[in-house]
Amino acid sequence: MFRSGIFTLFSPERIRRLKVSKKQDPEKELKAKERILKAASDEFVEYGFYGARTQRIADRAKVNKALLHYYYSSKENIYEQVLRTVFGILIERINAIDFENGGKTEKVMEEILNVYERMFDEYRSHLKLMVYEVISGAKHMPKIIIENFSKIPFNPVNGKLYKYLSKEMKEGRMKKVNIYQFLISFIVQLAPVYMVKPMAEDIAGKIGFNRLIVGKFVKDRKKYIMDNFKSSMLPEDKRRKQ
Incomplete structure (x- = not known):
């Protein structure tokens, strides 16, 4: 039962619905991305690429870490995008x-x-x-x-x-x-x-x-x-x- 609950929680259909829901507000999505990039630039300037942490970037941008990784798959990807x-x-x-x-x-x-x-x-x-x-x-x-x-x-x-x-x-x-x-x-x-x-x-x-x-x-x-x-x-x- 526990295993089936986990599979239901992370089923492809549920993930698809979550992704669609995120795309329903383009303006909110754009502002979140802008905050992430601004926070990332501050983080990289302060700590350098290797010292920067995605959790601190998420905290600076006031978004959860999962959303940050939804938009940008890795720290290197964020850095390049800035x-x-x-x-x-x-x-x-x-x-x-x-x-x-x-x-x-x-x-x-x-x-x-x-x-x-x-x-x-x-x-x-x-x-x-x-x-x-x-x-x-x-x-x-x-x-x-x-x-x-x-x-x-x-x-x-x-x-x-x-x-x-x-x-x-x-x-x-x-x-x-x-x-x-x-x-x-x-x-x-x-x-x-x-x-x-x-x-x-x-x-x-x-x-x-x-x-x-x-x-x-x-x-x-x-x-x-x-x-x-x-x-x-x-x-x-x-x-x-x-």
């Missing part, structure tokens, strides 16, 4: 920039900075996880990059950003340099500021300074980056017209 999600959002937002009708070169480059700024504000722990992934050997990112290669804005085959910068340089609106070297230098000027922004705000508050000072510094940093871009990358005749 990276895949934030990478996908980043390339989608850069590709949404109107490169053809975006106006002056500096306006387009400023919009790229704005994309990264919003990403750091909205997905700080996710981006920290990407940094962790890179410095710990980048075991998972190559797979994600290959999956999304045709969509990546700076891929040299059909990337929108790569084609735009190539055209700007070819037509004399930007100095000719190695595009990848330029992009790395351009973005890296902003990234560290946002990585330490929460810590800087915390320190400012504890020593009696207004936290808004940090926000002003970030704003000034963006202006510095754009001024540096104009002086180093725009031809002299174009700078004189500004």
Whole structure:
């Protein structure tokens, strides 16, 4: 009798009904997945991949562990999905920039900075996880990059950003340099500021300074980056017209 009760509890039909019931509320399911991914990114940033625990991720996300494993079969699967999600959002937002009708070169480059700024504000722990992934050997990112290669804005085959910068340089609106070297230098000027922004705000508050000072510094940093871009990358005749 006990055995038959167990078989009834975990029968294929019962499992099928449970799965169907979970799919009846797509909005609730989406929010649960978002909470899990946010909780997972915090967990991985704090403990690393090997130190992270799925039970703590479930606790952070306020879901039971069984539901977590229903959506994501393993810790590695969750980890990859966090990276895949934030990478996908980043390339989608850069590709949404109107490169053809975006106006002056500096306006387009400023919009790229704005994309990264919003990403750091909205997905700080996710981006920290990407940094962790890179410095710990980048075991998972190559797979994600290959999956999304045709969509990546700076891929040299059909990337929108790569084609735009190539055209700007070819037509004399930007100095000719190695595009990848330029992009790395351009973005890296902003990234560290946002990585330490929460810590800087915390320190400012504890020593009696207004936290808004940090926000002003970030704003000034963006202006510095754009001024540096104009002086180093725009031809002299174009700078004189500004």
